[in-house]
Amino acid sequence: MPAVLVSVSALLLGAAILLLGNGLLGILLPVRASLENFATTSIGLIASGYSAGFVVGCVVMPHVVQRVGHIRTFAVMAAIAASTVLVMALAVQPLMWIVLRMVSGVAFAGLYMVIESWLNERASNTNRGRMFASYMVIQLAAITAGQMLLPVGEPGGFGLFAIAAIAITLALVPVGLTTSTAPQPLTTVHLRLGRLYAMSPVGVLGCFFIGLANGAFGGLGAVFATDVGLSRTGVALFMSAALVGGALFQIPFGRLSDRIDRRRVLMLACLLAVLAGSVLSVSGDARDGSGLLPGALRQAALSPYVLIGAVIVFGGCIYSMYSLCVAHTNDFVDREDFLEASSGLLLTWGLGSAIGPVLGAFAMERIGLGGLFLFAAVVHLLFMAYTWYRIRRRAPLAPADRADFVHADAARTSPVAAALDPRAPDQPETPRAETETSESAAA
Numbered sequence: 001m002p003a004v005l006v007s008v009s010a011l012l013l014g015a016a017i018l019l020l021g022n023g024l025l026g027i028l029l030p031v032r033a034s035l036e037n038f039a040t041t042s043i044g045l046i047a048s049g050y051s052a053g054f055v056v057g058c059v060v061m062p063h064v065v066q067r068v069g070h071i072r073t074f075a076v077m078a079a080i081a082a083s084t085v086l087v088m089a090l091a092v093q094p095l096m097w098i099v100l101r102m103v104s105g106v107a108f109a110g111l112y113m114v115i116e117s118w119l120n121e122r123a124s125n126t127n128r129g130r131m132f133a134s135y136m137v138i139q140l141a142a143i144t145a146g147q148m149l150l151p152v153g154e155p156g157g158f159g160l161f162a163i164a165a166i167a168i169t170l171a172l173v174p175v176g177l178t179t180s181t182a183p184q185p186l187t188t189v190h191l192r193l194g195r196l197y198a199m200s201p202v203g204v205l206g207c208f209f210i211g212l213a214n215g216a217f218g219g220l221g222a223v224f225a226t227d228v229g230l231s232r233t234g235v236a237l238f239m240s241a242a243l244v245g246g247a248l249f250q251i252p253f254g255r256l257s258d259r260i261d262r263r264r265v266l267m268l269a270c271l272l273a274v275l276a277g278s279v280l281s282v283s284g285d286a287r288d289g290s291g292l293l294p295g296a297l298r299q300a301a302l303s304p305y306v307l308i309g310a311v312i313v314f315g316g317c318i319y320s321m322y323s324l325c326v327a328h329t330n331d332f333v334d335r336e337d338f339l340e341a342s343s344g345l346l347l348t349w350g351l352g353s354a355i356g357p358v359l360g361a362f363a364m365e366r367i368g369l370g371g372l373f374l375f376a377a378v379v380h381l382l383f384m385a386y387t388w389y390r391i392r393r394r395a396p397l398a399p400a401d402r403a404d405f406v407h408a409d410a411a412r413t414s415p416v417a418a419a420l421d422p423r424a425p426d427q428p429e430t431p432r433a434e435t436e437t438s439e440s441a442a443a
Helices: 003-007 007-037 039-067 070-090 094-123 128-147 159-170 174-175 191-201 203-229 231-259 264-286 295-301 304-318 323-330 335-367 373-395 415-420 438-442
Strands: none
Touching: 007 039, 007 070, 007 094, 007 128, 007 174, 007 203, 007 231, 007 373, 039 070, 039 094, 039 335, 070 094, 070 159, 070 415, 094 128, 094 174, 128 231, 159 174, 191 335, 203 231, 203 264, 203 323, 203 335, 203 373, 231 264, 231 295, 231 304, 231 323, 264 304, 264 323, 264 373, 295 438, 304 373, 323 335, 323 438, 335 373, 335 415
16 A cells, blocks of 8 residues: 555545445435335435535534634534434434434534545645545445445344444544644635636536436435335445446546547436436336336336346436536636635535435425436436537537546535545645644644
8 A cells, every 4th residue: 555545544444434334324314214104305305404414514614623623523523423323213203303414414524524634634746646536435435335234234223323323433533543743724715606607607507407316316216226125235235336336437437528528428428317217217107006017017127137227327427427517617717726616516516415305305206206217317308408508609628628537526525625636736845744733632
């Protein structure tokens, strides 16, 4: 392992444990809510609460860190996040879960900010790309592992909630014991969304559309998988397959977007998402009994292999488009504006992901199980139409004038992570302090 990764191994381990706990919680809550016969709208609001809380946390947490320091912030937010998990296990009530999930979103925003600011402090202009890539891989592996923990316990019991709370608490150990010098206080970025939209309309509006679809699927996909008849293992595989598809599809989409107009690649991803989502929508209709499929085709539509295969393509598209939008936006902003642009795109995505689960839940209640993917199809078709309109209004950049495509994951990063992106402006190379602050001494 390169020396730079060894130097931040404690931080990366803390991030992995934290993401594992949050990954388990993200799939456990909708499954448990479905077992408790929560209304689909209530389940959507629970998912929206987390996204709304995360957006709020991204705004307020830099001020909290500046006031009390990184380690104290991390300890307090971990305590809050773990406590919300345990309270949700004790108080299984929709309104309580909505409020607690919002508090959880604020807490996780603070936790990710602390870890990512520490990684930024340890990174240099020569190794940021390697550290950023390693962090992205750890995110995917940890969140997938967390989702795959669903079959080890009973969603209707206390055990899985306890595992999630334990994981969140254990993330304190490597972070609290790190000997790395505490980072500098977090700085807030001035967001000018109007200016950003003027530079890249497709990037900004695209992130909002992508947030709508991602939020709806992330919050309600496990409900769909449960109601369509998959086992607990099948539900875990269904949701994890979407994440793995997102990681796999980024490679061909990214390379293609470095050669042709990125907006056309976005349209291709939208089209594939609509086609794959249509297969899943038919499966939902087949389960409801409202479809017109004959018996043999109905049985095929409900096959776990069809469901997993379709969700790999669907997830591969919806989880790749955020990176494409960031890359497209970065083609039109100056390098020194990259951090502001990335923060603005993440905020726009977060707003969409807070609204998407509510609209997706409404579609499921009105139409049936397939309504979730019909909603996603409408979102992607609207995005396709707007992208085509913008293609006709603005000529594409020449490939030589574009920035390189880089994997970017909105769902599990804070704006602080943008500074690790190799496309971000170089940071001044200043000698690291020899003396530890009182905060790092406490570690």
